[in-house]
Amino acid sequence: MYERQILICAGTGCISSGSLQVHEALRKELQKHQMEDKVRIILSGCHGFCEKGPIFIVYPEDIFYCEVQAEDIPELVEEYLVKGNVVERLLYKDPVTEDAVTSHQEIPFYSKQKRLALRNCGVIDPENIDEYIIRGGYQGLERALRMESLDIINMIKSSGLRGRGGAGFPTGMKWEFAYRNESDKKYVVCNADEGDPGAFMDRSVLEGDPHAVLEGIIIAGLAIGSDEAYLYVRAEYPLAIRRLRTAIAQAQEYGLIGENILGSGFGFKINIKEGAGAFVCGEETALLASIEGERGMPRPRPPFPAVKGLWGEPTCINNVETLANVSLIMRKGTDWYSAIGTEGSKGTKIFALTGKVNNTGLCEVPMGITLREIIFDIGGGIRDGKKFKAVQIGGPSGGCLPESHLDQPVDYDSLTSAGAMMGSGGMVVMDEDTCMVDLARYFLSFTQSESCGKCTPCREGTKRMLEILERITKGQGVAEDIPRLQKLALAVKDGSLCGLGQTAPNPVLTTLRYFQDEYEAHIFDRRCPAGQCQELLTYYIDPELCTGCRACTRVCPTGAITGEKKEPHVIDEEKCINCGSCAERCKFDAIKVK
Amino acid sequence: MQAETVKIDGNSSFDFDRVENLLQEFLGKKGMIVPILQKIQEEFGYLPRPALEYTAKMLRIPASKIYGVATFYAQFHLQPRGKNIIRVCRGTACHVRGVSKVAEKAQEILKVGVGETTEDLKFTYEEVACIGACGLAPVMMINDQTFGKLAPDKVKTILEKF
Ligand SMILES: Cc1cc2nc3c(=O)[nH]c(=O)nc-3n(C[C@H](O)[C@H](O)[C@H](O)COP(=O)(O)O)c2cc1C
Numbered sequence: 018m019y020e021r022q023i024l025i026c027a028g029t030g031c032i033s034s035g036s037l038q039v040h041e042a043l044r045k046e047l048q049k050h051q052m053e054d055k056v057r058i059i060l061s062g063c064h065g066f067c068e069k070g071p072i073f074i075v076y077p078e079d080i081f082y083c084e085v086q087a088e089d090i091p092e093l094v095e096e097y098l099v100k101g102n103v104v105e106r107l108l109y110k111d112p113v114t115e116d117a118v119t120s121h122q123e124i125p126f127y128s129k130q131k132r133l134a135l136r137n138c139g140v141i142d143p144e145n146i147d148e149y150i151i152r153g154g155y156q157g158l159e160r161a162l163r164m165e166s167l168d169i170i171n172m173i174k175s176s177g178l179r180g181r182g183g184a185g186f187p188t189g190m191k192w193e194f195a196y197r198n199e200s201d202k203k204y205v206v207c208n209a210d211e212g213d214p215g216a217f218m219d220r221s222v223l224e225g226d227p228h229a230v231l232e233g234i235i236i237a238g239l240a241i242g243s244d245e246a247y248l249y250v251r252a253e254y255p256l257a258i259r260r261l262r263t264a265i266a267q268a269q270e271y272g273l274i275g276e277n278i279l280g281s282g283f284g285f286k287i288n289i290k291e292g293a294g295a296f297v298c299g300e301e302t303a304l305l306a307s308i309e310g311e312r313g314m315p316r317p318r319p320p321f322p323a324v325k326g327l328w329g330e331p332t333c334i335n336n337v338e339t340l341a342n343v344s345l346i347m348r349k350g351t352d353w354y355s356a357i358g359t360e361g362s363k364g365t366k367i368f369a370l371t372g373k374v375n376n377t378g379l380c381e382v383p384m385g386i387t388l389r390e391i392i393f394d395i396g397g398g399i400r401d402g403k404k405f406k407a408v409q410i411g412g413p414s415g416g417c418l419p420e421s422h423l424d425q426p427v428d429y430d431s432l433t434s435a436g437a438m439m440g441s442g443g444m445v446v447m448d449e450d451t452c453m454v455d456l457a458r459y460f461l462s463f464t465q466s467e468s469c470g471k472c473t474p475c476r477e478g479t480k481r482m483l484e485i486l487e488r489i490t491k492g493q494g495v496a497e498d499i500p501r502l503q504k505l506a507l508a509v510k511d512g513s514l515c516g517l518g519q520t521a522p523n524p525v526l527t528t529l530r531y532f533q534d535e536y537e538a539h540i541f542d543r544r545c546p547a548g549q550c551q552e553l554l555t556y557y558i559d560p561e562l563c564t565g566c567r568a569c570t571r572v573c574p575t576g577a578i579t580g581e582k583k584e585p586h587v588i589d590e591e592k593c594i595n596c597g598s599c600a601e602r603c604k605f606d607a608i609k610v611k
Numbered sequence: 612m613q614a615e616t617v618k619i620d621g622n623s624s625f626d627f628d629r630v631e632n633l634l635q636e637f638l639g640k641k642g643m644i645v646p647i648l649q650k651i652q653e654e655f656g657y658l659p660r661p662a663l664e665y666t667a668k669m670l671r672i673p674a675s676k677i678y679g680v681a682t683f684y685a686q687f688h689l690q691p692r693g694k695n696i697i698r699v700c701r702g703t704a705c706h707v708r709g710v711s712k713v714a715e716k717a718q719e720i721l722k723v724g725v726g727e728t729t730e731d732l733k734f735t736y737e738e739v740a741c742i743g744a745c746g747l748a749p750v751m752m753i754n755d756q757t758f759g760k761l762a763p764d765k766v767k768t769i770l771e772k773f
């Protein structure tokens with residue numbers, strides 16, 4: 018019998034912080050103490066708190082150690098596992114009170130969360146199907162196998178589940194369309210393309226709990242009357258692909274995938290398709306073209322995929338997180354699920370909370386929670402004591418919301434009415450040092466380069482908008498640029514063929530709506546209030562702080578800095594090219610911008 | 612179709628057997644262009660022109676169609692690449708946390724631009740949109756290894772490990 022279990026996070030974040038080395042060191046150290054059969058090590062999926070990785074949790078006591086490195090292992094084993102003394106320096110410390118916290122439930126990052134789709138992430142070994150089954154896995158499928166297709170669909174409908182991949186379309190309704198379109202062949206497609214740059218929830222679910230997604234896919238197949246599914250995964254997610262392959266093989270072995278599942282007569286097959294690196298392939302019709310081996314270009318809808326999808330057959334496309342919810346709803350029932358969330362948005366949503374917050378990582382929260390709770394309670398507020406400026410929600414299709422919206426509830430409809438959108442769930446927090454014009458430029462350069470070029474409004478419109486934004490950030494903006502941007506944005510929104518173009522102007526429109534003064538400062542005062550746009554900065558040396566160490570004079574490429582040794586230096590504005598090398602080099606923070 | 616019967620002009624030195632072998636598992640199935648290109652790239656490290664032309668003939672489709680697919684996706688490369696592939700993340704989280712300076716530094720050290728390979732074929736420098744480790748922004752990958760919480764002055768030490 019094992020006396021203890023140790024969970025080491027083996028998600029992408031923690032692996033890059035060294036969790037595999039920690040695992041190796043722990044294995045060796047346990048051997049040395051002859052404790053291999055007393056302590057069981059589990060490499061788990063993502064715990065969400067990537068910032069503090071590698072994460073190392075000891076059960077049954079539930080002691081949460083973070084930022085553990087291989088060098089810490091001898092001490093951890095000797096002091097804690099052998100002698101029972103908690104190693105204080107490796108515990109999580111509250112950023113405000115600096116108190117050490119032992120259990121992860123006490124950490125605000127976790128205590129406000131409600132982990133449904135992430136229920137097993139960081140808890141089980143994702144490469145072991147038994148652990149999924151012990152925690153209730155595949156019970157939803159068992160139940161579904163005893164039900165009629167329409168009853169399954171009605172159940173998902175009354176749960177109120179809406180798609181988590183972007184638009185928030187009611188999942189049960191989508192299934193019903195696919196169900197009602199009769200055909201000998203139908204497909205289920207799971208969209209794991211996760212193209213939003215700044216989001217990684219689907220990745221974590223796939224890496225941490227692959228069976229939850231597989232179970233949802235099989236239930237979808239059962240509901241619409243399909244016998245084959247494709248899982249379309251980004252090629253940038255090699256670990257997710259590997260864990261999915263393992264999971265499919267194990268499920269096959271257990272008779273949960275393949276012919277005659279659990280003796281029901283229902284057969285089902287799941288194929289994995291690797292994406293090849295194009296954002297637009299997350300759009301459903303483009304994704305289908307990509308699976309068919311074509312260029313991943315969208316086509317007009319209707320016909321919707323539920324009518325004419327993969328190889329012309331009725332196809333139901335759902336996102337990873339949607340499907341991970343399906344398996345839970347089938348097990349726990351509709352009433353239980355629809356009690357969580359708001360009137361129009363049921364259940365939870367996973368957000369990838371990143372940017373300038375103290376706690377970055379994945380968090381799953383009930384719908385209806387406020388932005389303030391997410392950013393200040395779970396996220397622990399803004400880093401380095403800076404001031405909150407805006408939060409960007411929904412990736413390149415979403416928008417930026419200012420401080421006045423912090424008490425806004427997070428659900429599909431209120432986000433949309435504020436000009437943002439739920440999108441995939443990327444949530445990037447910005448402080449006073451982020452330039453909103455530059456951010457709009459950043460998103461537009463992304464959508465512009467990812468535009469597939471099929472329709473003119475998107476291909477040409479985004480390019481013209483980008484040119485204007487580049488001009489403004491370089492201090493060459495003109496008064497007409499703001500109305501011109503607005504006009505172009507609306508034209509691109511109205512005229513584009515697919516969701517990429519229809520939503521690409523959102524970051525520009527919302528920054529114009531809430532931060533027009535920053536645009537005006539760039540255009541009329543030739544000034545970047547956040548101090549980000551290189552061409553608009555003026556560097557100067559604070560004589561109080563300068564020690565005259567001369568470090569800056571040596572890196573200045575134009576010789577613009579002069580001064581006597583040990584005396585305050587000055588920058589010649591005429592010669593300065595705003596490269597910022599001096600500010601980077603200065604050890605005394607004496608070089609400022611205005 | 613036999614390998615010998617396919618003629619590709621002026622490429623007598625190219626080893627068509629290698630392409631022939633890896634095409635076998637795909638023949639007669641639908642929707643296989645992307646997986647075939649992925650396989651060819653895995654085998655050669657990039658997509659050599661003769662391999663693409665040969666594939667087109669084997670599949671009985673125009674070579675232009677294969678080129679169309681190959682040039683659409685960021686994953687495919689028509690030129691040979693370096694031994695180590697650097698992918699610097701240009702995603703939103705990394706952007707907000709200052710990846711631009713890291714990217715500049717890496718390009719300065721390697722003396723390459725985006726998509727280029729160093730003269731000694733040791734590194735290819737690429738930029739991608741989100742690696743999915745945003746919690747550790749700014750981030751870059753070298754081959755399959757992810758490096759997080761970067762700063763411009765850390766780049767050199769990391770590159771020296773390869
Ligand atoms: C440009 C663009 C990119 C998209 N990217 C994704 C994506 O990465 N993942 C995803 O699940 N849905 C994405 N979608 C939404 C899909 O088209 C589709 O609506 C979704 O996969 C449906 O699943 P759901 O109903 O479960 O949300 C994208 C849409 C557009 C227009």
Ligand code: FES
Pocket residue numbers: 214215216700701702703704705706740741742743744745746748749750
């Ligand atoms: S934005 Fe860089 S890893 Fe996601």
